[in-house]
Amino acid sequence: MTNGLKIVVIGGGSSYTPELIEGFIRNYDTFPVGKLILVDIEAGKEKLETVGRLAQRMVAAAGVPMTVELTLDRRAALPGADFVTTQMRVGLLEARGWDESIPLKYGMIGQETTGPGGMLKALRTIPVLLELCREMEELCPDAWLLNFTNPAGMVTEAIQKYSKIRSVGLCNSPIAAYKWLSKLYDVPESQIHCEFVGLNHLHWITDIQVNGESKLPELLDNRSGYSAANVPQFAWNGTLLQGLGAIPSYYLKYFYLHRETLAEQEAALAKGESRAQTVQRLEDELFELYKDPELKEKPKQLEQRGGAFYSEAAVRLMHSLYNDTGDIQTLNVSNNGMLDFLPDDASIEVNCKVTAEGPIPQRPEVVPDAVKGLIRQVKTYESLAIEAAVTGDRQKALLALAHHPLVNSVGAAEQMLDEMLERSKAFLPQFFAAAE
Incomplete structure (x- = not known):
């Protein structure tokens, strides 16, 4: 392609965008991006302009023939796109604050991707993503949609159920595991192989090989496990790990260490240190850095954000789809018989072989019996x-909440649901249009 690839980033004003730009620059020789369009909404205009100018400085300093454009007009950006990525937050950080704080009033975990908060984020986000898909079906039907808008697994499943667009979901949790192991064993990530099984933010690592040698037995004695900046870390119970025969995702702290994480969240909220408040402070600091006209590279501070390495994972996936590499990546894809206890159209998170035709799920060698019930x-x-x-x-x-393991009372859940829906009313027309 003489003019290079066209990439459209929905939510281009995100603080993660410089990491995406860095990836495009590093991989230009084998993934030649000619045009990059950063798209955002009116409420994100100032951030879009700040990040966009930094992106343009990064590209100019690198000397690659890539143009970076900024727009608030999504439909104008989409025609001819080869890849569309989504990194949006419907309702911005204010809505995240609601998702985290309201459940705590009812004695339940408040978190943006799991439990009641995760559901509200899904309710706000899925209709917006499906609207994007309808526009893509019209304007760039052959493009790949890479979703890493949370809750990524649910959003990906909705897209694959209700749209014809080719789509893949991805998360930074698997790549974070590889980085942890690379540092732990002082080897390149290319010499590590992990077997993942489960759902987005609900997966287990059932094998870890370094240079072909399984390290799982010794790692099951390492109770700290891997974590991320946005998930409080508690030591795992060693007996639990030995019984599972697998290392749980750090998001499973909410399930396996429910009382401890709930107490931690309640204490943090009381001190004005909820995750939403912390992220807001980090965002403010990052955007002050981004405004510096002398800054021409991704600042190190970006890695303090909980979603660090999302963009690295996204660039890797686009590169592999474009180049038909056949390498293994951990992605959110339709089940299609990989896990025989789930429907075929369920979105699961497993290792996939990435080809030009799309990711091919690899059947997990081990699915611990002890985790099947929770996954289901x-x-x-x-x-x-x-x-x-x-x-x-x-x-x-309400039925969804009643089936969530982190919801401890349907009566309280109904009150909580009413409050959460009302608070997010401006972003939930599907729940209020009929009533009005």
Whole structure:
């Protein structure tokens, strides 16, 4: 392609964007991006301009023939796109604050991608992503949509159920595991192989090989495990790890260490140190850095954001799809029989061989019996929540909450749901249009 690839980034004003730009610059020789269009909404205009100017300085300093354009007109950006990536937050950080704080009032975990908060984020986000998909079907039907808008697994499942667009979901958790192991064993990531099985933010690593040698037995004695900046870390119970025979994702702290994480969240909120508040401070600091006209590279401070390495994972996936590499990446894809206890159209998170035709899921060698029930229960919740997001059905939304392991009372859940829906009313027309 003489003019290079066209990439459209929805949510281009995100603080993650400089990491994406860095990836495009580093991989230009084998993934030649000719035009990059950063798209955002009116409320994000100032951030878009700040990040966009930094992106333009980075590209100019690198000397690659890539143009960076900024726009608030999504439809104008899409025609001819080869790849579209999404990194949006419907309702901005204010909505994240609601998702984290309201459940705590009812004695339940407040988190932006799992539990009640995760459901509200899905209810706000899925209709917006499906609208984007309809525009892509019209304007760039052959493009790949790479979604790393959370809750990534649920959003990906909704896209694959309700749209014809070629899409893949991805998360930074698997790449974070590789970076942890690379540092732990002082070897390149290319010499490490991990077997993942489960759902987005609900996966287990069932094998870890370094240079072909399994390190899982010794790692099951390392109770600290891997974590991320946005998930509080507690030591795992060694007996639990030995029984599982697998290393849980750090998001499983909310399930396996429910009481401890709930207490930590309540204490943090009381001190004005909730994750939403912390992220807001980090964002403010990052954007002050981004405004510096002398800054021409991704600042190191960006790695303090919980989603660090999302963009690295996204560039790797685009590169592999474009170059038909056949390498293994951990992605969110339709089940299609990989896990025989879930529906074929359920989105799962497993290793995939990445080809030009798309990711090919690799059947997990081990699925611990002890995790199947939790996977099935959370998937039931997710499927109901997706249906609620599309239809605006409050009964479906409550039914979804009733099936979530982190919801401890349907009575309290109904009150909580009413409050959360009302607070996000401006972003939930599907729930309020009929009533009005």
